[in-house]
Amino acid sequence: MSAPPPPMSLLAELTHRCPLQCPYCSNPLQLEPRPQELDTEDWKRVLSEAAEMGVLQVHFSGGEPMARPDLPELVAHAAKAGLYSNLITSGMLLNAKNLQELADAGLDHIQLSFQDAEAESADHIAHMTGAHAKKLEAAQLIKTEGLPLTLNFVIHRQNCERVPAMLALAEQLGARRVEIAHTQYYGWGLLNRNALLPSRAQVEETEKVVAEARVRLSGRMSIDFVTPDYYADRPKPCMGGWGQRFLNVSPAGKVLPCHAAESIPGVQMPSVAEESLANIWENAPLFRLFRGTDWMPEPCQSCAFKEDDWGGCRCQALALAGDATATDPVCHRAPGHDLITQAITERPETPPPFHYRRYGNAKV
Amino acid sequence: MISENSILRFARGTRLQHDRVRDVWFIQAPERAFHADPIAVEVLQLIDGTRNVGGILDLLCQKFAAPRDIIAQDVLTLLRDLATKQVLQAI
16 A cells, blocks of 8 residues: 555644533543553653644544643643644633633634534533533634634434524524534443434524525524434545544543544553654554455445545444444445444434443443 | 725634645634635735725736726625635724
């Protein structure tokens, strides 16, 4: 296999610690504890290496990345290396002083998460009283400071009827972009699937509302809409293809092709503690495992869309079909597609209680 | 609507950036990077928050010895598209 193109973006998961407990969190079930976290100098080296490889944008994420006191120092380092920096935050720890420090360090953009458009439901989903009010304050501070703001809403059966109110809130808070993202069902999301998975009618309503709003808001606010692949006929091109565009570094320094890749069995997780980022990108068995199309089974191998969706999501194939090399069950041609139809059919009328995301809460 | 009298600047959080590794130019913007073709790069390098679009057209006409009306149409289309994408804003 020839050398892969350089990665476009780096997701730097600085910590898994977070004040919130959202039941669809994209972090793995086994959260990495604080003592395992990389130190400031390690992260600076990772950022420098990423820029040298051709990464254009770094997304500082978590957990809650603002739980790391060295965040402004890391942002400054990224800016010096020529990286575009994005902060993905819950806003819970944001205040006028640390916002100014981040802006002065050269931060380019902030993505602020909301759990709903109304406080009571939002606080229930995040499992923290007062969280929504705190986020509204954070948005105001960001707006006043002038940094470009994206609002992120993860949607599911318990909040998706309020997509119009979410869009109105984003407009009111002066967001330049808004993400309306249907929950993806891995890790915590899969654990909470019955509490989160919407009905087909709910999904179609969200699509309609977003399509109308895109026309109305054109040029003022752009809307990124993430569709729920359970109701699609064909899989999504997960991460733009395994090991083709995207690098994820975990709090402890594991280097992954996506946030959920640690679930893949039988292959060593490469680490920045042992190897350079470039060497991992090009040569690590984990990155080569599903890169390109050679690994694909039938019906993928002879499918006309194999270089459109790159075989969909490997972690989903593993989580649902029990085999990371299987055809993504979302595909209507997959042998395991009835796992999806079954999940939809067996969805309980009343959502069960959330199984909240926190340390030590992974077991059902 | 952007016209020859408009004065443009890059919105905060967007910028034109040369990518040394790929030897191409990108417009860096919130959570996306748009590839900028060589013509767009020529235009965007003249956006400084002072010069108006007409002034940019004059410079491009000189540099490329091309008819102004043809350049004007292409450049305005490009600039309006980038304004819709919230990359550029009128001052």
